[in-house]
Amino acid sequence: MNETDINQRVAAFLEEHDPGGDRLEFLRARFDAGLAWVWFPEGLGGLGAPRELQQVVERELADTPQLNSGKQAIGLGMAAPTILAFGTAEQQRRFLRPLWTGEEIWCQLFSEPGAGSDLATLATRAVRDGDEWVVDGQKVWTSGAHHARWAILVARTDPDVPKHRGLTYFVCDMHAPGVEVRPLRQITGEAEFNEVFLTGVRLSDDLRLGEVGDGWRVAQTTLMNERVAIGGAPTRRGGGVMASVVSAWREHPELRTHELHQRLLALWVEAEATRLSGARLREQLAAGQPGPEGSGMKLAFAKLNQELTGFDVEFLRDLGYDDWAFRRSEDVDFFGRGPGYRYLRAKGNSIEGGTSEILRNIISERVLGLPSEPRIDKDVPWKDLPR
Amino acid sequence: MTLLYSEVEEELRSSVRGLLADRCPPAAVLQRVESEPNDLDLWKTLAGEIGVAGLLIPEELGGAGAGPGEAAVVLEELGRSVAPVPFFTSSVLATRALLPTRDALLGELAEGRRTAALAVSFAASPYAPARGSSVTVDGDGRLSGTVSGVAGADVADVLLVPVDGDLYAVEGAPVTVVPSLDLTRPVATVTFARTPARRVGACDVAAVLRFGAGLLASEQLGVAEWCLDTTLAYVKERHQFARPIGSFQAIKHRLADLWLDVVRARAAARNAVADASSVSVAVAASWNAGVAVRVAEEALQLHGGIGMTWEHPVHLYLKRAKAAEIALGTPGDHREALASLVGVPAPGAE
Known part of the structure; x- marks a missing residue:
C-alpha cells in the first residue's frame, strides 16, 4: 500500500459520501472505508497500511468533518491502542467504531489518592462473582468522566501477590450503578478533572482486557501512548x-x-x-x-x-x-x-x-542504563506493604 | 533539509573514531600536553589517509568536495578525543577564509602538506570580528601590529591575516605561544612589524567566523558526549554506601537532565549544518557552548576527588569546553544577536 493507493481510496470514498451531509454518517462511513486510522487492520477502521500514510488521508480529508480531538483524546490516544493490542475480536468490533466517531467518549481510571507515581500500588479492588466482577474503590484525575460512556480501568484482583502481578485491566461501564463522578477543583479555579467513586460496580467478565493478573503489562501500552501524546x-x-x-x-x-x-x-x-x-x-x-x-x-x-x-x-x-x-x-x-x-x-x-521525577528515573534507567534504587516492594505481597 | 546523519557521514565518523581510539586515547593526550601538545603524526594520517583536510574544498581545487555535514562529524569525533590536531583552525576556519579566493594554497591545504591559521583572535566573534587585532597594512602592502589569542598559529605554515576587508598570506612571522587555558588547543600572539605579505583576495571575516561558530557547535557536542559517556560508566562502577553511586536518584536525575541537554545539542548542531543561517548558528553556538561547559563541570563533580586530579583526563575536556565557550562569540554574544534576528528587541530598541 502506497500514497497512490491511499489517494485512490480517498477519491473513491469521497465520490460516494458527501462531506456536507450528516456529520456522524460521514464519520461512520469513513471508519468503514478503512480511512479512520490506516495502520489499524481492515474491518477495524484501517487498511493495515504503514502509519505514515495517515498524514496523506488527513491532508486529503482536511475539509471534511473532523473528530473532537479534545474530548476524544483519551479514547483515541490511549484506549484505542490498548484495545487493539489486547482486546478480543469481539471487544475490538464493539468498541473501536463508536470510539473513533466520538459517539462514545472514554476516560481513564488509573490514578488513585494513594497511588500516583507508584501506580502499581493501587487499591481499587475487583472481586470475581460468577461471570461478573464487583469493583470498589476511588479514582482521581479523571478528565472527561462526566461525558464518558466507557473508561479504561486498572483494579487489584489479587492482593496476595506482589503489587505488579495482582492487577487486571477492564473496560468500565460509566453508566453502571455505583459509578459516581464528582468534579475536582484545581488551583486555576476550574475543574478539568473528576474524582470517581466506584461502589459495588458490577462489570461482566467480557469487559476484561487481557488476562487476569496481566493488567500492569496492558497498562504500560496505555501509558507509553499517553506520554507520546503529551x-x-x-x-x-x-x-x-x-x-x-x-x-x-x-x-x-x-x-x-x-x-x-x-x-x-x-x-x-x-x-x-x-x-x-x-x-x-x-x-x-x-x-x-x-x-x-x-x-x-x-x-x-x-x-x-x-x-x-x-x-x-x-x-x-x-x-x-x-x-x-x-x-x-x-x-x-x-x-x-x-x-x-x-x-x-x-x-x-x-x-x-x-511526573518529571518519574520521567528522569525512566531516562536514567532505560536510556542511560543506570541501576535502579534498591526496592523493598518488589517481592512482597501487596497486602503486606506499608501504606 | 535533514537533521539526521547520512550514511557517508557515519562511515567517515567510524574511520575517524577508529583511528583516534588507536592513536589518541585520553592518556596519550594527557602525556603530551605539557611538552608538545600538537600531534602532527596523527594529523598526517587524518589528513593524508582519511582525507579530512580537504573536506570543505571543491574537487576542482584539489579537495574532497564534501560539505559542512562531513566536517561537523569529524569535529564531533575530534571533540570526543580533545585531539590536538589543526583540523578546526586550518581545515575549517583558514580554509573557509580562503575558499572565495580560490587560491592555489587550497590544494596544498587539502592534501595536508601545509597547514594554515586564520590570524584572528579566538575571542573575536561574528559580531566583533576585529577583537584582539591591531594589524594595519601600509602603502607597500606590509603588515604591522599584533593579534592575540590565535588558535592553531603555532603549527601553521601560513598565516592568513584579514585586514580592512582583504586577506593576506604571511609566512615566517613571529608566533609566541602563551600559557593557555585550553591545553589541547593553545593560543598564541602573532606579531607583525612591516612584515611582507601577499594579498590573496577579499575576505568577509564575520561570515568566516559565523561559519566557524556553527561548526564549533559540533565539536562542543563531541566534548559533551565524551563527558556524559565517561561519567555514566564511572557512576555505574563507583560504589559508596554499598551501592553504585549511579543508583542514587540525586545522581540519576542530574544525568537524565544532562542527557536531555546533549540530545538538544545534537539537534542544534545538525540544524546549524543543514541551515547555516545567522539564527541557526546563534542558537547552536549559544546552546552547545553552555551544554559542553555544564556537562564537563558535572562530569568533574560526579567523579569526585579523582575528577580533581591531573591524572584523570576530565580536566582536558573542562578546559576545552570553557575556552570554546569564549571562542567565536560567548553564549551571551550569540543570544544578544538573536534579539534583532528573531524580533525580541531590547529595552529601548524598536
Whole structure:
C-alpha cells in the first residue's frame, strides 16, 4: 500500500459520501472505508497500511468533518491502542467504531489518592462473582468522566501477590450503578478533572482486557501512548507558548527590562533547541529509526512551559486574574485565558502523565542504563506493604 | 533539509573514531600536553589517509568536495578525543577564509602538506570580528601590529591575516605561544612589524567566523558526549554506601537532565549544518557552548576527588569546553544577536 493507493481510496470514498451531509454518517462511513486510522487492520477502521500514510488521508480529508480531538483524546490516544493490542475480536468490533466517531467518549481510571507515581500500588479492588466482577474503590484525575460512556480501568484482583502481578485491566461501564463522578477543583479555579467513586460496580467478565493478573503489562501500552501524546512539540520556530510571550514583549516596550531580556533570550534558545529535537525525533521515526529522545520531550516542554508562563506574569506585572469561577472546563483553553491561568495550569505539566521525577528515573534507567534504587516492594505481597 | 546523519557521514565518523581510539586515547593526550601538545603524526594520517583536510574544498581545487555535514562529524569525533590536531583552525576556519579566493594554497591545504591559521583572535566573534587585532597594512602592502589569542598559529605554515576587508598570506612571522587555558588547543600572539605579505583576495571575516561558530557547535557536542559517556560508566562502577553511586536518584536525575541537554545539542548542531543561517548558528553556538561547559563541570563533580586530579583526563575536556565557550562569540554574544534576528528587541530598541 502506497500514497497512490491511499489517494485512490480517498477519491473513491469521497465520490460516494458527501462531506456536507450528516456529520456522524460521514464519520461512520469513513471508519468503514478503512480511512479512520490506516495502520489499524481492515474491518477495524484501517487498511493495515504503514502509519505514515495517515498524514496523506488527513491532508486529503482536511475539509471534511473532523473528530473532537479534545474530548476524544483519551479514547483515541490511549484506549484505542490498548484495545487493539489486547482486546478480543469481539471487544475490538464493539468498541473501536463508536470510539473513533466520538459517539462514545472514554476516560481513564488509573490514578488513585494513594497511588500516583507508584501506580502499581493501587487499591481499587475487583472481586470475581460468577461471570461478573464487583469493583470498589476511588479514582482521581479523571478528565472527561462526566461525558464518558466507557473508561479504561486498572483494579487489584489479587492482593496476595506482589503489587505488579495482582492487577487486571477492564473496560468500565460509566453508566453502571455505583459509578459516581464528582468534579475536582484545581488551583486555576476550574475543574478539568473528576474524582470517581466506584461502589459495588458490577462489570461482566467480557469487559476484561487481557488476562487476569496481566493488567500492569496492558497498562504500560496505555501509558507509553499517553506520554507520546503529551510530549507533542510545536513545529514552528518561536511557536507555542513562546509566541504568546514574545507577542506580549513586542506589544509592551514600556515593560521591558534588561534582566528580563536576558532571560527571555535564553528561554528562546532553549525552546528552539527543544523544538529542533522534536523535529529530529520525527525524522527518525519517519526513517524507521525511533530513538530514545522521545522520553525527554515531555520533561523539556514541562520545564519550558512553566518558565515561560511564569515569565509572562512577571513581565506584565499583572496582579489580577481573569476568572476564578468554579466550572467544568471541556477543553484546556490555554491561549484563550489570561497569563495567570496559564502560569497555574502549566504547573500541572510536570505532574500529569508521569511526573518529571518519574520521567528522569525512566531516562536514567532505560536510556542511560543506570541501576535502579534498591526496592523493598518488589517481592512482597501487596497486602503486606506499608501504606 | 535533514537533521539526521547520512550514511557517508557515519562511515567517515567510524574511520575517524577508529583511528583516534588507536592513536589518541585520553592518556596519550594527557602525556603530551605539557611538552608538545600538537600531534602532527596523527594529523598526517587524518589528513593524508582519511582525507579530512580537504573536506570543505571543491574537487576542482584539489579537495574532497564534501560539505559542512562531513566536517561537523569529524569535529564531533575530534571533540570526543580533545585531539590536538589543526583540523578546526586550518581545515575549517583558514580554509573557509580562503575558499572565495580560490587560491592555489587550497590544494596544498587539502592534501595536508601545509597547514594554515586564520590570524584572528579566538575571542573575536561574528559580531566583533576585529577583537584582539591591531594589524594595519601600509602603502607597500606590509603588515604591522599584533593579534592575540590565535588558535592553531603555532603549527601553521601560513598565516592568513584579514585586514580592512582583504586577506593576506604571511609566512615566517613571529608566533609566541602563551600559557593557555585550553591545553589541547593553545593560543598564541602573532606579531607583525612591516612584515611582507601577499594579498590573496577579499575576505568577509564575520561570515568566516559565523561559519566557524556553527561548526564549533559540533565539536562542543563531541566534548559533551565524551563527558556524559565517561561519567555514566564511572557512576555505574563507583560504589559508596554499598551501592553504585549511579543508583542514587540525586545522581540519576542530574544525568537524565544532562542527557536531555546533549540530545538538544545534537539537534542544534545538525540544524546549524543543514541551515547555516545567522539564527541557526546563534542558537547552536549559544546552546552547545553552555551544554559542553555544564556537562564537563558535572562530569568533574560526579567523579569526585579523582575528577580533581591531573591524572584523570576530565580536566582536558573542562578546559576545552570553557575556552570554546569564549571562542567565536560567548553564549551571551550569540543570544544578544538573536534579539534583532528573531524580533525580541531590547529595552529601548524598536
